Amino acid sequence: MYEIVSKKKINEQVEMMEIKAPFVARRCEPGQFVILRVTETGERIPLTIADYDREKETVSIIYQVVGKTTQMLSGMEAGESLLDFVGPLGKASDLKPHKRVLGIGGGVGAAPLYPQIKKLHEMGVAVDMILGGRSAEYVILEDMFKEVSDNVYFATNDGSKGIQGFVTDVLKTLLVEGNTYDEVIAIGPLIMMKAVVEITKPLGIKTAVSLNPIMIDGTGMCGGCRVTVGGETKFACVDGPDFDGFQVDFDECMLRQTFYKEKEAHACRLDQQKPE
Amino acid sequence: MANMSLHKVKMKEVDPVVRSGNFEEVAMGYTLEEAMEEATRCLQCKHKPCVSGCPVNVRIPEFIEALAAGDIETAYQVLTSENKLPAICGRVCPQEKQCEERCVRAIKGEPVGVGRLERFVADYYMEHFNGKQEKATTNGIKVAVVGSGPASITCAGELAAKGYEVTMFEALHELGGVLVYGIPEFRLPKDLVKKEIQKVLDLGVQVHKNVIVGKSITVEDLVEDGFKSIFIGSGAGLPRFMNIEGENLNGVYSANEFLTRVNLMKAYQFPYTNTPVNAGDKVAVVGGGNVAMDAARTAKRLGASEVHIVYRRSEEELPARLEEVHHAKEEGILFDLLTNPVSIQGENGHVAGMTCIRMKLGEPDESGRRSPVEDPGSEFSMPMDTVVIAIGQTPNPLIKNTTVGLSVNRKGCIVVDEESMETSLENVYAGGDVVTGAATVILAMGAGKKAAEAIHAKLTQQTQE
Numbered sequence: 001m002y003e004i005v006s007k008k009k010i011n012e013q014v015e016m017m018e019i020k021a022p023f024v025a026r027r028c029e030p031g032q033f034v035i036l037r038v039t040e041t042g043e044r045i046p047l048t049i050a051d052y053d054r055e056k057e058t059v060s061i062i063y064q065v066v067g068k069t070t071q072m073l074s075g076m077e078a079g080e081s082l083l084d085f086v087g088p089l090g091k092a093s094d095l096k097p098h099k100r101v102l103g104i105g106g107g108v109g110a111a112p113l114y115p116q117i118k119k120l121h122e123m124g125v126a127v128d129m130i131l132g133g134r135s136a137e138y139v140i141l142e143d144m145f146k147e148v149s150d151n152v153y154f155a156t157n158d159g160s161k162g163i164q165g166f167v168t169d170v171l172k173t174l175l176v177e178g179n180t181y182d183e184v185i186a187i188g189p190l191i192m193m194k195a196v197v198e199i200t201k202p203l204g205i206k207t208a209v210s211l212n213p214i215m216i217d218g219t220g221m222c223g224g225c226r227v228t229v230g231g232e233t234k235f236a237c238v239d240g241p242d243f244d245g246f247q248v249d250f251d252e253c254m255l256r257q258t259f260y261k262e263k264e265a266h267a268c269r270l271d272q273q274k275p276e
Numbered sequence: 277m278a279n280m281s282l283h284k285v286k287m288k289e290v291d292p293v294v295r296s297g298n299f300e301e302v303a304m305g306y307t308l309e310e311a312m313e314e315a316t317r318c319l320q321c322k323h324k325p326c327v328s329g330c331p332v333n334v335r336i337p338e339f340i341e342a343l344a345a346g347d348i349e350t351a352y353q354v355l356t357s358e359n360k361l362p363a364i365c366g367r368v369c370p371q372e373k374q375c376e377e378r379c380v381r382a383i384k385g386e387p388v389g390v391g392r393l394e395r396f397v398a399d400y401y402m403e404h405f406n407g408k409q410e411k412a413t414t415n416g417i418k419v420a421v422v423g424s425g426p427a428s429i430t431c432a433g434e435l436a437a438k439g440y441e442v443t444m445f446e447a448l449h450e451l452g453g454v455l456v457y458g459i460p461e462f463r464l465p466k467d468l469v470k471k472e473i474q475k476v477l478d479l480g481v482q483v484h485k486n487v488i489v490g491k492s493i494t495v496e497d498l499v500e501d502g503f504k505s506i507f508i509g510s511g512a513g514l515p516r517f518m519n520i521e522g523e524n525l526n527g528v529y530s531a532n533e534f535l536t537r538v539n540l541m542k543a544y545q546f547p548y549t550n551t552p553v554n555a556g557d558k559v560a561v562v563g564g565g566n567v568a569m570d571a572a573r574t575a576k577r578l579g580a581s582e583v584h585i586v587y588r589r590s591e592e593e594l595p596a597r598l599e600e601v602h603h604a605k606e607e608g609i610l611f612d613l614l615t616n617p618v619s620i621q622g623e624n625g626h627v628a629g630m631t632c633i634r635m636k637l638g639e640p641d642e643s644g645r646r647s648p649v650e651d652p653g654s655e656f657s658m659p660m661d662t663v664v665i666a667i668g669q670t671p672n673p674l675i676k677n678t679t680v681g682l683s684v685n686r687k688g689c690i691v692v693d694e695e696s697m698e699t700s701l702e703n704v705y706a707g708g709d710v711v712t713g714a715a716t717v718i719l720a721m722g723a724g725k726k727a728a729e730a731i732h733a734k735l736t737q738q739t740q741e
Contacts, residue, residue: 023484023492037449043541043550044449068550084449086486216541216551219447219488220672221513222533226524233517233524238674252524255625259526263552 001081002036005058011137014064014108015074016050022057024049024087030115031093031210031242034059035218037084038072045069046215048112048241049088059087062111062140068267089218090241093208095119098182100126102174103149104167104196106188107133110141112210113187121148128179129153130170132188136161168195181205186245190257194250207245211236213256228252278319282385285314287392292606296576299461299544302603303367308346311396315344317381318388325378326390331722332430334358336375336390343397352401355394360433361426361721363402363472364455366395367464369718370597402471411480415439417735420503421481422489422675425453426717427708428509429476430724431731436479438732443503444481447488450540451477453511455717457540458532460570462577463600466539490674495682495704504738505703505731508690509724512669512709518562522620523665527556527627531563531571531666538574556662558582560630562617563666564589565714569600571664572609583609584658588616588635588648614648618655620663631657671710679704689713696734697727705731 003020010016024034033048051060065074076082093116101120105113110131117127129149133139135158145152153170154162163169167188184207186196193209200207213225213236220238227236230247234240288304289295295302306314318340326336335354342351355362371377371391379387417440421432424446432442450456455469477483487493489510498506515530517523534553537543541551555578561571564587575583585604587594590613594601605611614635621629634654637646671688683691683700690699690706697705707723709715 023487027492041542041545041549043552084486086447086449086488086492088491089488216533216536217448219491219513220674221515222536223515223517223530224533226517228524233519252625256524256526258625259554260552263546263554267547267550267552 001083002085003081004076004078005056007076007078010062010140013066013138014062014140016060016062017073018058018060019082019085020057021059021085021087024059024085025052025054025057028052028059028088029092030095030119031112032088032090033112033218033241034061034085034087035089035215036061036082036086038069038076038082040083042072042083043069044084044216044218046089046212046218046237048210048212050111050114052115059085062108064108067264071268086218090237091239093119093185093242095123096183097123098125100128100181102128102130102171102179102181102184103145104130104171104184104186104188104192105132105141105145106167106186106192107138108140109188109192109210110139110145113185114141114144116185117145118148126150128174128181130155130167130174131162132156132167132170132192133161134158166195167192168199171196171199175199175203183208185209190250190254193245193248197245197248197250201246208242209245209248210241211243211248211253212241213253214259227256279313279316281317284317284386284389284392285310287389292608295462296573296607299577301465302462305399306392306396308400311393311400312344312346314389315340315393318344319380321380325380326375326388329375329378331374331718332359332725334375334394339397340388340390340393343393348397348400349405351397352405355397359394359721360430360476361472362394363398363468364426364464365718365721366391366393366398368459368597368716370716372598374718398472399468402468411478412437412439414441414480417441417739418443418503419731420445420498420506421509422507423447423453423509423511423708423710424451424473424483425509425511425708425720426455427511427710427720427724428453428507429473430721431507431509431707431728432481433476433479434725434728435731436476436481438728440732440735442481444483445487445489445493446483446485448540449485451483451485457536458567458570460535460539460574462573463570488674490678495675495679495701504735505705507724507727507731508675508699508704508706508710509708509720510672510675510710511720512671512689512714514670514672514688515665516668516670517665518617518667520617520619522622522627525620525622525627526625527554527661528620528663528665531561531567531664532669534571534664535567535574538578544578553578554662555580556627556660558658558660559662559664560584560586560617560658560660561664561666562586563668564594564596565666565668566596566600568666569596569604569609571666573600573604573607575662575664576607576609580662584612585609586612586615586617586630586632588614589646590614590637593645616648616650617663620660621657627661627663628659629657630660630663631655669709669714671713675710687713696730697723698730698734703734
C-alpha cells in the first residue's frame with residue numbers, strides 16, 4: 001500500500017498528491033512516469049511524475065479529474081493509501097546542456113514538464129516558459145515555474161490570463177521577435193503538441209514531445225501504447241514517453257486515444273447514477 | 277487387479293454452448309471414485325517411462341499407487357516433493373507430449389490420465405486437508421528471485437524449503453506471471469492459482485510487488501543489498517507484431533494486451549471492474565499456439581459471433597495443446613489454416629477487414645519442419661472488426677539493458693550454462709522463458725528447480741570455504 005502523504009487542490013479539476021513510494025522515489029528522473037491502481041477492481045492508469053523527494057521517499061503526481069479513476073483519486077484524502085503504485089517507468093528525458101530552451105505546457109501537461117524544466121535550470125540552461133489553459137484557473141504551477149525560468153508567458157482561450165489565444169500564438173510571437181531556442185519541449189494535449197510541431201518543424205527547431213497513449217502494464221509487455229515514430233512502431237511506455245516531435249504520427253495517436261471513449265463514458269455515467 | 281479399459285475414465289466438462297457464454301472452468305475434474313478408478317489403470321511399471329517424460333520428474337507411479345489406495349495425503353506429499361504447483365500443472369501441461377506420451381498403456385489405447393490425477397490430488401488436498409506448511413529453519417543467506425511466474429515460484433519455493441531467505445520481486449500487482457495475466461479463468465481459475473502460490477509463500481518467501489527489476493531496482497543494486505544469489509525468471513513477455521500495414525489501427529491487439537485486460541484486469545466484468553476491452557463481433561486471432569487458442573476462446577466468451585484462428589501452417593503443426601484445440605472447435609472457433617495475413621484495412625481509424633494469402637507447405641527444412649510458402653495470387657479479404665496477434669513473444673529487454681556483463685543471444689534470451697543455469701555473471705542464474713523463449717509452464721518450473729539446486733550447491737560450497 002502506498003500512503004497519500006499530502007493532497008492539494010490546484011484548481012476545480014486538477015489536484016496534486018504526494019505519495020510515499022520508496023522504490024520509485026529512489027530512482028526516478030524527470031520524464032518518467034508511474035502506473036497506479038486505486039482499488040482491487042480498479043484499472044491501471046499512467047501519470048507522469050511531477051516532482052520527487054528522495055529523502056522523504058515521496059513522489060508527486062498531478063492529475064485532472066476526467067473519468068472514473070481520477071474521480072476515485074479525487075475522493076481520497078491524505079492518510080489513505082493507494083493499492084498499487086509502480087515505477088519509475090519509461091525513459092528519463094534526454095536533457096542536454098543547451099544554452100536556451102523553451103518549455104510549453106498546456107493545461108495539466110505543465111505538470112510533467114516541471115521536473116524537466118527544473119532539472120534544466122539546475123544544469124544552468126536558460127529557460128523560457130509558455131503556460132496555457134482554457135482560462136486563468138486552468139493555468140497551473142505558475143509560481144513553481146517562475147522560480148526556475150527566466151520568463152513565463154501565458155495564453156488562455158478566454159484571455160483571462162496572458163494573451164487571448166493559444167500557446168502557439170505566443171510561440172509565434174516569440175520567434176518573430178527574434179528569440180532563438182536550441183530546443184522546444186512541449187507537453188499537453190496531442191492537438192497542442194501537433195500544432196507546436198507544425199510551427200517548429202519548418203524552422204528546424206528541435207522539439208521534444210511527451211506522449212500519453214492508453215497503457216496497461218507500462219513495462220513493454222502488451223503494446224497497447226504503441227505509436228508510430230519515424231515510420232516505426234514504438235512502445236511509448238519503454239521507448240518513450242518522450243519522442244522527437246518531428247517524427248510522431250499525431251493523427252494516429254489521436255485516433256488510438258478514442259478507442260474506449262464509449263466505455264469510459266459509460267463507466268462514469270453509471271457512477272453518477274449510484275445513490276450516495 | 278489393474279483396470280484394463282483402453283480409455284481414460286471420462287472427465288465431466290461444461291457443455292460447449294453453456295460454457296462459451298461464461299468464464300467458468302471447462303473441465304470439471306474427477307470425483308474421488310473416478311480418480312481411484314483411473315488410478316488403477318496404472319500398471320506400476322518397474323522402469324517408469326512416464327517419470328522421465330516429466331520435466332520435474334514427479335514420482336508418478338508412486339503417487340498414483342497411493343491414490344489408488346485412497347490415501348490422498350500420501351499421494352499429495354509424493355507429488356509436491358517434486359512439484360510445487362500440481363493443481364496448475366495438472367491443468368495446463370501438454371501431457372500428450374510429456375508423461376502421458378511415454379505411458380505403456382498408450383501403446384494400445386489411451387495412456388493413464390496422469391494430468392487429471394495430479395489435478396485431482398492437488399484439488400482434493402486443498403479442499404480437505406489445508407495443512408499449513410512448516411517453515412524451514414533459516415540459514416540467514418539472502419537470495420533474490422526476479423519475477424513471480426512458474427520458474428520463479430518454483431525456484432523460490434525450493435530455496436525457501438532449504439532455509440534460504442528468499443525475496444521475490446514482481447513488476448505487476450499480482451503474483452503468477454502468465455498464470456494470472458495469460459492463461460484464462462476457464463482453463464485455470466485464478467483463485468486456485470492464488471492459493472497454490474500462497475502455499476509456496478508460506479514456506480517463508482518475502483514478496484515485493486510493483487517493483488520492476490531493471491527500472492525500480494537493478495541487478496547490481498540487489499548484489500549491493502546483500503543477496504548472495506539472484507535468479508532471473510522474468511519470462512518472455514514482449515509481444516511480436518507482424519509489421520504489416522494497418523497494425524496500429526484501433527481494434528488490433530497483441531494477445532498479451534487482450535488477455536491481460538481480460539484475465540488480470542477482469543475486463544469481462546466491466547463496468548464492475550474499471551478496465552474496458554472492445555472484443556468486437558468478428559474476430560481474427562493470428563497464430564496457432566496456446567495463446568492463440570486462449571485469445572480466441574476468450575473473444576467468443578466476450579460475445580463475438582465469429583472467431584477465426586488464422587494460422588499459416590496446417591492442423592498437424594498447431595503448437596497448441598491438443599485438448600485446447602479440441603475445446604476451441606467444440607466452442608465454434610473457425611480454423612483458417614494455411615492462411616497468413618498480409619494487411620489490415622481500416623475505416624475511420626478502426627479495423628474493418630483483413631487481407632490474407634493462402635499458404636502451401638514447402639519442403640522440410642533442416643529441422644524437419646515443412647515451412648509454409650505463399651501461394652501467389654491467392655489473396656482474399658475477410659471482414660473483421662478485431663484482430664488479435666498471437667505469433668509469439670520474446671524476453672523483455674529491460675533487465676538485459678540495465679545489467680552490465682549479462683550475455684544474451686540474438687533473440688534476446690539470456691545465455692546460461694545448461695547444467696547450472698548460471699548466467700555469464702557469477703551467482704546470477706536464469707531460467708524459464710527468459711532463457712528459452714516462450715515455452716511451457718512445466719519447462720519453466722523444471723528450470724527453476726534446477727537453478728535452485730545449483731544455487732544451493734554453490735552457496736553451500738562458498739559458505740564452507
